Amino acid sequence: MFLNNFLNMRISSIFYAILFFLSSISYAQEPVDYVNPFIGTSNYGATFPGPIAPRGMASISPFNVAGPQNLPLEKDSRWLSNPYVHENTFLTGFSQVNLSGVGCPDLGVLLLMPTTGVLETNHLKYGSTYSNEIAKAGYYSTEIDKYNIKAAFTTSKRVGVSKFTFPKGKSNILLNLGLGLTNEQGAMVKIVSSTEIEGMRSVGSFCYNNPEAAYPVYFVAKFSKPAANFGVWKKPATYKGVEAQWMGYNGKTRLMDASTKMVVGDSIGTYFSYNFDKIETVEVKIGVSYVSIENARENLEKETANKTFNDVYKEAYNAWNQLLSKIKVEGGSTNDKTVFYTALYHTLIHPNTLNDFNGEYPEIKTSKIGKTAGTRYTVFSLWDTYRNVHQLMSLVYPQQQFDMVQSMLAMYDENGWLPKWELNSTETFTMVGDPASIVITDTYLKGIKDFDVQKAYKAMLKSADQIADNPVRPGLKDYIEKGYLTTENGGSVSTTQEYNAADYSIALLAKELGKTEDYKRFLNRSISYRKLFDKELKLLRPRLKNGNWYKPFDPLAGANFTENIGFIEGNAWQYAFMVPHDINGLKKLMGGNKSFTNQLQKVFDDNQFDMANEPDIAYPFLFNYVKGEEWRSQKMVAELVKKHFKNTPDGIPGNDDTGTMSAWLVYSMMGIYPISPGEPKYAITKPMFDKITIQLDSKYYKNNELVIEKTVNNNGYISQILINGNKQNSYFINHNDLVNGQILKVILK
Amino acid sequence: MFLNNFLNMRISSIFYAILFFLSSISYAQEPVDYVNPFIGTSNYGATFPGPIAPRGMASISPFNVAGPQNLPLEKDSRWLSNPYVHENTFLTGFSQVNLSGVGCPDLGVLLLMPTTGVLETNHLKYGSTYSNEIAKAGYYSTEIDKYNIKAAFTTSKRVGVSKFTFPKGKSNILLNLGLGLTNEQGAMVKIVSSTEIEGMRSVGSFCYNNPEAAYPVYFVAKFSKPAANFGVWKKPATYKGVEAQWMGYNGKTRLMDASTKMVVGDSIGTYFSYNFDKIETVEVKIGVSYVSIENARENLEKETANKTFNDVYKEAYNAWNQLLSKIKVEGGSTNDKTVFYTALYHTLIHPNTLNDFNGEYPEIKTSKIGKTAGTRYTVFSLWDTYRNVHQLMSLVYPQQQFDMVQSMLAMYDENGWLPKWELNSTETFTMVGDPASIVITDTYLKGIKDFDVQKAYKAMLKSADQIADNPVRPGLKDYIEKGYLTTENGGSVSTTQEYNAADYSIALLAKELGKTEDYKRFLNRSISYRKLFDKELKLLRPRLKNGNWYKPFDPLAGANFTENIGFIEGNAWQYAFMVPHDINGLKKLMGGNKSFTNQLQKVFDDNQFDMANEPDIAYPFLFNYVKGEEWRSQKMVAELVKKHFKNTPDGIPGNDDTGTMSAWLVYSMMGIYPISPGEPKYAITKPMFDKITIQLDSKYYKNNELVIEKTVNNNGYISQILINGNKQNSYFINHNDLVNGQILKVILK
Structure with a gap:
């Protein structure tokens, strides 16, 4: 019996070895072959x-x-x-x-x-x-x-x-x-x-x-x-x-x-x-x-x-x-490619399909069975994904992003509200903020416009303006009246920042749609976080109902997911710069470029930066806002990628957050990052491959592909940025310029 | 609000009163109107x-x-x-x-x-x-x-x-x-x-x-x-x-x-x-x-x-x-009619329909869905109902009884065994004995023959003869070898008696089918209880594996459902006479008519008779087996009916046992009782109505109706029994004589 089993085992082992060998031959070198699902x-x-x-x-x-x-x-x-x-x-x-x-x-x-x-x-x-x-x-x-x-x-x-x-x-x-x-x-x-x-x-x-x-x-x-x-x-x-x-x-x-x-x-x-x-x-x-x-x-x-x-x-x-072949990378080590393609793989898991083969899906709230001709997506962890995942989808998989927006609008039809943290047609209302507005604006402004934008805008206004019985934006009355949530609401500072970000996106869409009054109103609302800026600390700080500062105030409290008044999953340092739409305003508050740079560098030097959670993940790119300091972004991003993203099971810094960490990596390794969610613009850092070719969807983009190249000097910093050979002065690039140009070339020195 | 409700209540009360009044008028006097479902x-x-x-x-x-x-x-x-x-x-x-x-x-x-x-x-x-x-x-x-x-x-x-x-x-x-x-x-x-x-x-x-x-x-x-x-x-x-x-x-x-x-x-x-x-x-x-x-x-x-x-x-x-009108009664008080028709009603609840409107039902054991053209019955509490319920069905509702036998045979097809205590197509194997054989024989010998009797006989033999893995008759090996179960099996005496009764029915059917060898074999097996007769006690008594009497032995132990070695739900007194097919044999064992009568009377005098459970429910009719003592049966039955069956919620002596107590009452009030299950014969006692007319099913019986009459002297005893005017000497009547005669008349004196 033992011998027999042993023999069987040997034969099957050999069989599998051959199978594996054969599959290695036939599949080798394809992007899919780099995926290592053990990462994370x-x-x-x-x-x-x-x-x-x-x-x-x-x-x-x-x-x-x-x-x-x-x-x-x-x-x-x-x-x-x-x-x-x-x-x-x-x-x-x-x-x-x-x-x-x-x-x-x-x-x-x-x-x-x-x-x-x-x-x-x-x-x-x-x-x-x-x-x-x-x-x-x-x-x-x-x-x-x-x-x-x-x-x-x-x-x-x-x-x-x-x-x-x-x-x-x-x-x-x-x-x-x-x-x-x-x-x-x-x-x-x-x-x-x-x-x-x-x-x-x-x-x-x-x-x-x-x-x-x-x-x-x-x-x-x-x-x-x-x-x-x-x-x-x-x-x-x-x-x-x-x-x-x-x-x-x-x-x-x-x-x-x-x-x-x-x-x-x-x-x-x-x-x-x-x-x-x-x-x-x-x-x-x-x-x-x-x-x-x-x-x-x-x-x-x-x-x-x-x-x-x-x-x-x-x-x-x-x-x-x-899907993975939509981005081809050249240069870089096998490990580089492995972490890159595995990250891209992880961004293509959620949001995932909810509808059955026949198009049916359970509607949210109505108890009805809906039917879709496209794909009804689910698992919208929007507090995470509004920051970069949907931006990546709009760039590389715009048809998917279109279906995601369509799904979000269908949820609004069914539930009366845009989604916040939707899971299999249940609205969990997990986390804070109003991220759907940002995602939809970002999508529209990137040229994916074949959805009912008027309905979307109406839905966004509902979340933004309806004070009574608003499950999306608790504390909205204070926010509108005072400009900020008070400590009566948990996470008052963080939530104010999130509402600011959402309002900025609404302003952008209002402008695009020619709704000038709304544009002004929401643009104004979007910078109200400034009322929470404590000039002494150069940080944001909670205010009480009476307007006084919350005290005693420990800016370090709240790290590592411990509960913290004023902040959600983070501390004052991890939120201090989370106003991506108003970095210039923040710089002024902080006393100008130098003070801003010092304060930002301090986050990293004092180990306040948390790579594993969303509020501060755009920080490394913010040095781009200070002329002459862009090298810090390049340095920081390269260091973080090297430190936190590896071809090992612990190769993601924490919860992947339905692909948000992975999307951060994909963008970071490509040398671009959607620095201000809702706004169609990218910060430019150093690509980590010699050449990156993104196949563009002809339905949405006129060019067939976008190429990002760098000169081969991995240890240097960017000295020149060329688009189609034309030198550009900014370390930012608009989405249109990116997808309508054909080659983004970065010269390192 | 209160007034309003009060008014509503008043109106609705009046409405219902009128409704009740109307229904009283239109429905009065019908058999169904006598049913009082609170009884029991x-x-x-x-x-x-x-x-x-x-x-x-x-x-x-x-x-x-x-x-x-x-x-x-x-x-x-x-x-x-x-x-x-x-x-x-x-x-x-x-x-x-x-x-x-x-x-x-x-x-x-x-x-x-x-x-x-x-x-x-x-x-x-x-x-x-x-x-x-x-x-x-x-x-x-x-x-x-x-x-x-x-x-x-x-x-x-x-x-x-x-x-x-x-x-x-x-x-x-x-x-x-x-x-x-x-x-x-x-x-x-x-x-x-x-x-x-x-x-x-x-x-x-x-x-x-x-x-x-x-x-x-x-x-x-x-x-x-x-x-x-x-x-x-x-x-x-x-x-x-x-x-x-x-x-x-x-x-x-x-x-x-x-x-x-x-x-x-x-x-x-x-x-x-x-x-x-x-x-x-x-x-x-x-x-x-x-x-x-x-x-x-x-x-x-x-x-x-x-x-x-x-x-x-x-x-x-x-x-x-x-259904209830199949038996019309005349004379008797309203209470008499109420307890009678309610009892008849209770015999028409179980066995109940298992199949759906489309004929489908869950088969027993096979996990399949079966389909019937007739009715698939379920809830066969056969240890109870083999004694009188099915006999009542054969007499008054032979089509139902036919479908019940068909259902039992279908269970044999599905499960490999005739049912014992079947409940919604699960065989619970509750209680002891092999009652299905008795029910089937009884049905067949009463002229309801349009089922596959050869299959039924084969099924009966399987339960009776298969020693290994026989879930119907545990202890069968001892029973066949020694003639009785030993105390190795719980309820050894009771179970031996049950097997004897079943074997007697098999013998009767074998004889009817011309299987002479089987007839002799099972007839011989049916009286093996005699080996458990203790001549000193004049009672049945458990034997040990080695053949010795079980001792110490308390004939009173086991009353009131307490556990008792040798007996199931009863004591030695309650089982002593439970050999209805061999009362003459028992009389001999007991020392003749007088000794038998004394012993039987002692059961009642010493309060050992339990009206509420099945083993002894035929006892009151057993005095009919002693010439000159038949009045005792008439007296006892009348007393028991009066004492235990009332038009009150407690008007059934104990568990109705899916109609068994009720069937006892129906028969007792009609003055006939199926004294020996399996054998198509009735003991005659005093009817409790002046006239009872049973409508007979022309499919099975040639007469349209059977009439039972008595002369009006409720306190007297039977002096003459006439069938169609012809005097008969016996206090028993065969089923054929009963249904082929038209009038059974009882003259009291």
Whole structure:
């Protein structure tokens, strides 16, 4: 038996080695081949290494955050927002829907797990260590030590495909609907036949909030081989009354063999068991939907019927390569390319597809099923992504950005408000500010105009002006009357800054649309943060309801996500420069260029700069605002990239924030950065490749491509900037100049 | 406001009074009008007062067994098998599927409850006292004190119809899917629209057993008026981990307003709310199915679409009256007629319909959906009903009995075994013995032969002869080898007696089918109880594995359902005469007629007779076996009827046992009793009406009717028995003689 298994193992190892070799040959050198999905799977990056199609609804992640073996990064012992942590070792399945790079837990459910031998339904007992992980864009595989099972995974947009290679003997494929990333519970399952399961799992309560909005993810699972036997397990709650004396089964797990009836419960699952007389593979396809079981089944059939695992992988591979190839980089090390393309990959996960294959999706708030001809996107972490992700989409993937804006406008139609932090058609209202206005303005001003801008403008004004019952802008009355929120509202300074930024975008759009009065009004509103500038500290500072400064005031308080009056996820230093639309105004407040430069440099010198969170991520580029100091931006950005972004699991500085950190890296390595969200302009720093070619979408841009080049002197600073060979004096470039020029050349010295 | 309500109340009271008066006029004197569904709702009768159509799948019971107000008859504080207890006072809803007269809890779920005012989802808070209960066959109404709501109910076969009359103001109709009679938990619900809900509730674990066989009851609810607003509530389990500190909602009930998504959980429900500016009624129709939601919807539509509450009630009323009119009684008091027709009504509840309108039903064990052209019956409490219920069906409702046998044979096809205690296509294997063989033989020998008797015989032999893996007859090896079960098996004496009775029936059928060898073999097996006869005690007594008597032996032990080695739910006295097929053999063992009579009389004199349980219920008729002592049977039966069966809630001596107690009463009042189950013969005692006319089914019987008459002298004893005017000497009558004669006349003196 041992020999036999050993031989089998050897043969399969050789087989996989050959397969890997072949795939290396055929796929080598393509952008997709540089993607390393392990980047961000440690250091709270919160990405997962398993496969997802671009902006896929389904994704598969190895799930290794349950069980005491995984302490301290164990899901029930702390706030943990990801289904996989690279340094953990105890695997309890493969979740079929997942969020990437978020700071709050949700999804991480529908856990598929192959085992062998006698059926065991307790994940703490059936879990295992694992070895030989391989992760590529659209592909993940590992070997499950305890069972000598090879598990490989790929996905189409709405279907996860798992392929298990079992040794000879009794095997089981468990679908655990109880275990999940969060404390949200409840599932329904019905085995349709020996090759099919349908059901749902309740998810939600993102950020431990808004449990009323918990919602179902529906699924249909199809197995390539009929199970020899199957059933449902259910572990009911333990009954405590006097009748417990007659309930010999009290609290015990029930095995409902051959059950094809609907079963519901908090802790249920299915087992499909096999008796193999040789090594055998079983493929499991799981289609998901947020609308219905029928749609989950249709998604499965339309996307993967008659396709093998390899067919689906090939499609995912090609889809990824096509998107990633929109940016071609030359020069740079393999590691440079790896972190670059992996970052670009991470910006193409969220927002992700919500609609089913047939276009249906659950509307937000209305309880209706909507239908879209395009793509209905979801997972809008806008407080993060308004800063750079959507700017990257507008530049490289404008059709996607158009569909995202369309989705945001549909949310306004359905919910009465533009989204703030939307998740699978629930508005979580996480974080602060009014970021949708910035995203929409930014998109429009970059030339992506084929949406209903009048409706968008109306929606923006509603958020900006409606004082009563405004869930987007709490504290708006104070803001409008005083120019700032007071300490009556948490995060009063940060929120004032966010509203300023949003109002600036509204002003820009008003101007574009010829609404002069609005333009003036919002432009005026956009600089009200100045009332919070403490001249002594040269920092922004909270004010009380009576207008007095909040005191005692510690500008260092609030770092590292500790709660801090006046500031959200940061301290006064991390917010001091977060007025990207009014840096010249801020410079004046601070006493001019020199004082501004000193104060900004101090953030870095005193270790107040936090690369891992959004408020200050544009800081490194702000030296561009001071003539002669631009080299500091170039230096700082290069240092930060080198220090924080690596081809290792801890290669993202913190939560990827649905691609925001990654978008920062992509822009930084290209030597441009959207310095003032809403405003179509970029700061120019030093590109980290010799040549970068961005393929432009002919629907929105007249040129076919944009080239960014540099002279080869990696250690120098920019001495000249040329557009199509014409020297330019500014370290900023407008979007139009960028996309209408063809070559941005940076000469280093 | 108060005046207004008062006026409304007055008007509605008058309205109902008129309605009641009218209905009294039009319906008076019909058999159905004698039914008092309150009989059996106290004293553990376990019947419910709410409406059910004859052999209906759906039924509605007021649910008043939850909450400390109902102690000591509170469902969580004890073994309680019924959703309603007459003396309880605190109502928490109206359950839509219920069992009648059983000793173990199951069903009692889908609790509909109307309330007014601010929404409250905790049944302990929204529950209320109630007044002015009215219960009739197919109808129940009451007034809910706390809310001034009148609630009326009726049913079709698979649909419960509720009609709520609300006062002006805010009203709510709750459908509580958490609360239920048992500890079985789990439900799914989805609000389809402002007038429709669909879902399921998990039920099962009958007798606190076999939880793996828990099964869903599916439902669709339709409301006659669209809700002004609606939603789902869910009370999740309380999370105990460290993350509870972030879960402000931990363990709290969530109100998911306007939710149309699928919600699952142990403690969930829906609320449909209204704002009425005057008194308004809302009708709620709830269709149920054990197959699917689709079938529940079809049941609802096919049975009740476009029908008002009154239409449905009229149909139920007529259906009941048609069946109850099969027996017409003359003479006797109104109370006599009431207890008689109510008993007959109780025999027409179980077995009940399992198949949906389209013929589909869940098969037993196979996990398949079967389809029947006739009726698939369920709830076969055969240990009880083999003694008299099926005999009554064969006589009065032979088509129903035929369908019951067909259902039993279908169960054999599906499950490999004839049923023992079948409940909604789960075999609970409750109680002992092999009663199906007796029922089938009894049916066949009474001339209902249009089923596959060869298959039935084969099935009977399987239960009787297969020693290994025989779930029907545990201990069969001992039984065949030694003639009895030993104390290695619980209830060894009782079970031996049950097997003897079954074997006797098999012998009778073998003889009928010309299988002489089998006839001899089983006839011989049927008297093996004699080996357990202790000549000193003149009682049956357990034997040890080695053949010795079990000692010390207390013949009184085991009364009142206390556990007792050798006997099931009874003591040695209550089982001593339970060999109805071999009373003559028993007489010999006991030392002849006199000794037998003395011993039998002693059971009654020493208060060992238990009217409330099955083993000894034929005892009163056994004096007929001793020439000259028949008067004792007549006396005893009359006394027992008078003592135990009354037109009061406690008017059934104990669990009705799905109509077994009631069938005992029906037969006893008619003056005949099927004395030896399986054998087509009746003992004759004194009819309690002057004239009883049984309408016979022309499909099975050549006469149109059978008349039982007596001379009017209620205090006398039988002096002569005439059939069609011909004097007969025996106090027994064969089934053929009974149904082929036309008049059985009993002359009292």
